[in-house]
Amino acid sequence: MAHIPDGVLSAPVLLAGAAVSLAGCAYGLRQLAAERIPQVALMSAALFVAALVHFPVGPSSVHLILNGLAGILLGWAAFPALLVALLLQAVLFGFGGLIVLGVSVMNMALPAVLCRALFVVMSRSGNRRRTMIAAGLAGGVGVMLTALLVSLALALSGQEFAAVAKLVVFAHIPVAVIESIFTAAVIGLLLRVKPEVLGFTSTEVRDE
Template sequence: MHIADGVLGTPVLMAGIAMTLAGTVLGLRKLDDDKIPFAAVLSACFFVASLIHVPLGPSSVHLIFNGLIGLILGWLAFPVMLIALVLQAIFFGFGGVVVLGVNCLNIALPAVMVGALLRPLRHRIPARILGFLAGSGAVLLTGIMVSLSLYLSGEAFSSTARVVFWGNLPLSVLEGVISGFIIVLISKVKPEVLNGVQSNA
């Protein structure tokens, strides 16, 4: 899901920076002491999972677990994703510094949206389905946003935007299945993560 530097137009970059800053401020305001361990662990999960990626034009395809992060942490997804993306850009050259705002927005905003939509349903649907909907839905939205970012940057990227979108469809299913298993495990060994922490996110 990382877009490389030098690809996007200036208006898209500026909008991404502004919206990521706003989301990060909102997320940090909700950072309580009891959420710090979850934020750290989930940031590390995103960091490690996205190291294994398949290049796809000026972007890439990889696991991101943003649905899981949004479900548990809500708006904290912004600072969690931002920290991991900064480290990846600095140490591994994934994405870039200039495009950091757009990359974070494309991953964190779907996490927040999916979390807000599914959080009220956490006691009404099975944990496996909850996890699948969160994982697949967030990746699907991220794929749409990455494609839109490319499309809005010029006609030259319209075909690439379509390739990126279709390339993320199988990933959304895979991420949904993995997230479903993770939510089932969490609900068995540490259910307060789903019942307590995310209700305040």
């Protein structure tokens, strides 16, 4: 549901989104060493594939947004990585539009960067339990912040979207719950199998 089609948002919102995303992508790309590109691309591809999984919820189904996980794994590189993923979704599946890409990237990548900060602060000790809780929190917070930004973009585009804007936030609550458990599981597994990815050496990870 993070995809807003073209034609909905107003020009000032579109411009602001484009400016923030452009700056974020420029910063993310500058920080990205050429040798890390395959790894970042791999995670971007994993997020793309994971977003295609439909989880049944009641009579309907939802798909994950995964920007919390993207933030934890990629940091600022989440900006260009999410731009690539959204661009491919637009071109291959017709999800979302072209002019809204700036806003969409901002809506997903800003929370991602915040989640990264949250995760780093909470998991510093290397305690397994704490790290997994941090991951779960980052997963849920990422989704809810994105929902808030989407609804803000809608509300700022016109009074007539106020009702939808509120609904968007509520509609994302199930996604946030699923994603929080999903993200905790992913990080739990990485912590066991390949803690280097998260910036830990294997001796740093402790159970107590």
